[in-house]
Amino acid sequence: MATEQDHSGRAFSCSCGTMQGYITPEALKSGTHIACFCADCRANELYHHRPDPAPGPVALFQMSPDGIHITQGAEELRLMRLSPKGLFRWYAGCCGMPFANTLAKPGLPFAGMRTNLFDQPEIFGKIRTRAFEPQPGRPPRTKGAGTMVYALFRRMITARLSGKWKETPFFDIETGRPVSEPIVLSKADRDALTQG
Numbered sequence: 001m002a003t004e005q006d007h008s009g010r011a012f013s014c015s016c017g018t019m020q021g022y023i024t025p026e027a028l029k030s031g032t033h034i035a036c037f038c039a040d041c042r043a044n045e046l047y048h049h050r051p052d053p054a055p056g057p058v059a060l061f062q063m064s065p066d067g068i069h070i071t072q073g074a075e076e077l078r079l080m081r082l083s084p085k086g087l088f089r090w091y092a093g094c095c096g097m098p099f100a101n102t103l104a105k106p107g108l109p110f111a112g113m114r115t116n117l118f119d120q121p122e123i124f125g126k127i128r129t130r131a132f133e134p135q136p137g138r139p140p141r142t143k144g145a146g147t148m149v150y151a152l153f154r155r156m157i158t159a160r161l162s163g164k165w166k167e168t169p170f171f172d173i174e175t176g177r178p179v180s181e182p183i184v185l186s187k188a189d190r191d192a193l194t195q196g
Contacts, residue, residue: 012113018073018092018095019070019072019077019092019099021071021072022069023061023063024067030151032128032147033129034059034128035130037055037134039132039194040194041053041060044082047193057131061115063111064159066109066159066164066165068111069169073094078093078180081184087101088101088103090170099113099114106166107160107176129144129147130144
């Protein structure tokens with residue numbers, strides 16, 4: 001759900017409206033729209049008691065974190081990991097809505113933001129990558145992997161060279177620590193979600 005403030009469709013909010021903000025035009029221009037079918041993205045949905053996306057994907061928009069501006073409710077950011085070395089999976093503590101995935105260090109600037117935070121997800125354009133898409137009788141495959149990886153490294157290098165990697169809502173740059181301590185699922189709890 002978008003905020004009332006007009007950011008040309010780039011405004012976002014969690015499902016209860018407590019956390020709100022927008023992404024920049026630069027982030028929208030340089031980001032990559034992907035559909036992820038992986039078990040972990042599905043498990044993340046189930047952990048937060050969201051509708052099971054299977055057999056469909058979870059839609060994400062990959063961008064540099066400096067393009068994300070939380071204007072209200074930043075204190076509601078919470079963090080979960082499906083395993084001790086898993087992605088950082090951020091969500092809104094107020095309503096449990098999944099928000100974004102990041103890597104575990106601010107010096108690796110990456111965010112995969114949920115597109116259903118926006119009232120106008122069509123602003124992200126066509127899906128460029130379909131990750132871990134199931135194939136009957138064969139291993140899952142990723143279509144458009146090269147596009148995704150190239151864009152990811154291009155954004156990371158740009159953010160590092162410009163110093164914009166320090167502009168992130170997810171980490172305290174002075175300490176390098178996340179703004180919320182992560183909940184780390186046990187293997188049993190993770191397996192219950194991924195195999196459910």
